[in-house]
Amino acid sequence: MLRIGQGFDVHQFADKRPLIIGGIEIPYEKGLIGHSDADVLLHTIADAALGAIGEGDIGRHFPDTDMANKDLDSALLLEDVWRLVKQKGYDLVNVDCTIMAQKPKMAPYIEQMRERIAGLLEADKARVNVKATTTEKLGFVGRGEGIAAMAVLLIQKNN
């Protein structure tokens, strides 16, 4: 049995915040804001995984009204979501992600992100692909107001 899910998330830039994407801290003059650590890529993957198992979205599982989720490490959030996926008997087939950011350059950090995500999803790195694109200076991403990410994720159960 195969199931597919997709995810999309956006977070806004602010000064004096670390920039954490894909579980990796990227040196930059600004970071993303959210109730959690605002890891836009891990949130997107978690939403895609929840979509694939028909379990809603991260806002339902980790409400931003709950102070227990304040400054939450999104790696823990994705680990929790992945536990649900595994409990239902599924493994990762592959996940493909796109980060939309005018700046900074993601290319130097992509391999580290793949390794981190593969670890969180208990899968080989070859099953994880991460891409980055600018939006050619158009829209909120192009103006450097924030970063968006999307993911498509496929899981498989062998029975």
Ligand SMILES: Nc1ccn([C@@H]2O[C@H](COP(=O)(O)O)[C@@H](O)[C@H]2O)c(=O)n1
């Ligand atoms: N934040 C980003 C954006 C893009 N890249 C890399 O540059 C390539 C070209 O970007 P375009 O927006 O012109 O498509 C893209 O394919 C990425 O490899 C990046 O590293 N970081």
Ligand SMILES: C[C@@]1(CO)OP(=O)(O)OP(=O)(O)OC[C@H]1O
């Ligand atoms: C992760 C949660 C919870 O800490 O907070 P945020 O960091 O604001 O992230 P978002 O992608 O808006 O949605 C899920 C939230 O409930």
